[in-house]
Amino acid sequence: GAGVSQSPSNKVTEKGKDVELRCDPISGHTALYWYRQSLGQGLEFLIYFQGNSAPDKSGLPSDRFSAERTGGSVSTLTIQRTQQEDSAVYLCASSLVAQQGTNYGYTFGSGTRLTVV
């Protein structure tokens, strides 16, 4: 597609329920990233997929969070047993791979606003 597509755009869930957030990156982009942005805050890195390499999961805040990327394209971020502190905007981005420091800026999706009540 023309841009990074995220769904749903808004999600309200009850505390304790599981949620799945979807990201469809730009076709041909080999790298995919998930970030979290709490109200009025910066972007917190969650996880990064690059081609067939093992994902960099160093930013996942707890084992309730997991993500997968199927077929090198669509990614799903799953949050189990949601808590109120999980409420945030979850942003997905994709890019071409960085090569020798060249600039391949991210293209971000519009985000999923998650509210846990």
Added chain:
Amino acid sequence: AQKITQTQPGMFVQEKEAVTLDCTYDTSDPSYGLFWYKQPSSGEMIFLIYQGSYDQQNATEGRYSLNFQKARKSANLVISASQLGDSAMYFCAMREGLLTDKLIFGTGTRLQVFP
């Protein structure tokens, strides 16, 4: 230690004036890239400008320029001739090393342009 520090939570500038948004970074890797993104109230993240650690000249993109001072580890964004539409959050970010695309973001600066 913070990798990316933006010390100005908010800035005001009058339309048509220039404004500088500060960013300092911390890395021991000689290869890195620095980015600025704009986030309007609509929420999308818009890439503005990039500076590589080996670039000899400061990056420029239209009204945006990056004042890169490597020894001081600063990468300030300069917006010339501010417009009302420049009102937004601005984030500085860094990519460390040549083999990763992961960006670390600062906490942002909210810029408000007034007539």
